Amino acid sequence: DIQMTQSPSSLSASVGDRVTITCRASRGIGNYLVWFQQKPGKAPKSLIYAASSLQSGVPSKFSGSGSGTDFTLTINSLQPEDFATYYCQQYNSYPITFGQGTRLEIK
Amino acid sequence: EVQLLESGGGLVQPGGSLRLSCAASGFTFSSYAMNWVRQAPGKGLEWVSVISGGGGNINYADSVKGRFIVSRDNSKNTLYLQMNSLRAEDTAVYYCAKERGIDSWGQGTLVTVSS
Numbered sequence: 001d002i003q004m005t006q007s008p009s010s011l012s013a014s015v016g017d018r019v020t021i022t023c024r025a026s027r028g029i030g031n032y033l034v035w036f037q038q039k040p041g042k043a044p045k046s047l048i049y050a051a052s053s054l055q056s057g058v059p060s061k062f063s064g065s066g067s068g069t070d071f072t073l074t075i076n077s078l079q080p081e082d083f084a085t086y087y088c089q090q091y092n093s094y095p096i097t098f099g100q101g102t103r104l105e106i107k
Numbered sequence: 108e109v110q111l112l113e114s115g116g117g118l119v120q121p122g123g124s125l126r127l128s129c130a131a132s133g134f135t136f137s138s139y140a141m142n143w144v145r146q147a148p149g150k151g152l153e154w155v156s157v158i159s160g161g162g163g164n165i166n167y168a169d170s171v172k173g174r175f176i177v178s179r180d181n182s183k184n185t186l187y188l189q190m191n192s193l194r195a196e197d198t199a200v201y202y203c204a205k206e207r208g209i210d211s212w213g214q215g216t217l218v219t220v221s222s
Contacts, residue, residue, distance in 0.1 A: 034208045036152075043202060043212040044152065055210060087152055091207040094166040096142070096154040 116216030129203030
């Protein structure tokens with residue numbers, strides 16, 4: 001199975017900051033990576049697909065990059081509604097696997 | 108607009124069975140692979156199963172293999188998950204989700220396995 005490791009596990013930041021979350025795959029997955037945002041008590045929301053393509057309706061403050069084993073999600077100009085948990089998911093091979101999540105908190 | 112609506116969750120005793128459904132609309136259901144993903148209380152996301160658009164290709168997580176069965180009825184735009192021999196560790200919110208690289212999620216249905 002491909003292990004997905006996110007770092008950091010938690011992150012404190014202020015409104016207006018830019019933050020970067022990293023996701024590392026245990027072996028190469030090409031660009032078969034998705035990023036999600038999840039708020040407490042809600043279903044996840046898809047942000048980025050194919051590592052760097054923005055899902056329809058997602059603001060351009062979110063961006064993704066990487067290929068192979070190392071990927072990043074960057075969020076510019078943090079707003080209160082951006083504080084949530086973020087997950088990566090690989091879909092290169094089965095079983096599909098998720099990162100353990102990164103909790104983004106207000107400083 | 109893609110809509111996915113799960114139903115069928117509830118309280119079940121260990122060893123029992125439950126069938127979840129996911130009604131889909133807003134897209135050509137038969138053209139897309141569909142997943143079940145679960146989330147135990149306070150935990151991360153765990154992929155459970157996937158079924159191809161035509162239903163001919165199916166995969167399961169090891170944790171549910173031999174106990175859960177995924178199926179779909181493309182004439183009814185509905186995805187199913189038959190869950191048998193349920194265990195306490197199957198307690199979770201179950202989401203249906205569209206595409207291998209998931210682009211849409213349902214709101215989830217809670218399954219609680221407890222005596």
